[in-house]
Amino acid sequence: MPRRPVARDKLLAAFEQIVLDDGERAATLDAVAAAAGVSKGGLLYHFPHRQALVDATLQQLEELMQLDLEAMAATEDGAARYFLTTSLYEDSRLDRALVVASRLVQSGDENAQAALKRLEQSWYALILADVGDPVVATAVQQMGDGLYHNASIGLLPDAHEQRHAILTALLEAVDRLSPRP
Numbered sequence: 506m507p508r509r510p511v512a513r514d515k516l517l518a519a520f521e522q523i524v525l526d527d528g529e530r531a532a533t534l535d536a537v538a539a540a541a542g543v544s545k546g547g548l549l550y551h552f553p554h555r556q557a558l559v560d561a562t563l564q565q566l567e568e569l570m571q572l573d574l575e576a577m578a579a580t581e582d583g584a585a586r587y588f589l590t591t592s593l594y595e596d597s598r599l600d601r602a603l604v605v606a607s608r609l610v611q612s613g614d615e616n617a618q619a620a621l622k623r624l625e626q627s628w629y630a631l632i633l634a635d636v637g638d639p640v641v642a643t644a645v646q647q648m649g650d651g652l653y654h655n656a657s658i659g660l661l662p663d664a665h666e667q668r669h670a671i672l673t674a675l676l677e678a679v680d681r682l683s684p685r686p
Contacts, residue, residue, distance in 0.1 A: 513551045515541040517565065520558050524605045529612040532558075559609060563620050566602040570624045573599055577631050584635035585645045585679050588628060592649035593668060594656035604657065636683035644682060648675050 519540035523532040534555055538548040552558045573591070580587045594600050609617035625646070633642040652675065655661050661668055 512543050529608045569599045584631040588649045592652040641682045
């Protein structure tokens, strides 16, 4: 597969960073071009309008989602444990893409909402297949979402040991709710 142009990648990274730092409304075409160090004409060559930037950003999210779902399905520890273990916000590419999509949803972007809904449904399906009980699958997903939310807004302790203790307690709860053979 041919490599995407460097300018295109810089523009997408600039769009993401502006949305993360200053919010979705601040990510104007002029602001994105300036942050990427690309002329507005260069931006328009790759993205003829702002929605094209949003769509490309959501396409990146879809690619990252697919990689995560494949890893989740392949893990020997089970989908529920994988989901919880990866629910600590760590500023990964997927974490950043999820926050950007969430901010786009807050501004009314239906495509972002649909992408996040597909991801939530896919995670749920894998967790359900792992634990075998819809109530337990929902509980696992809600625990992970709460853990992610609190980590992403700085409500969890900063110390790695404390975060690990919280995660360990949740994993033990999942094991009690749905013992593995």
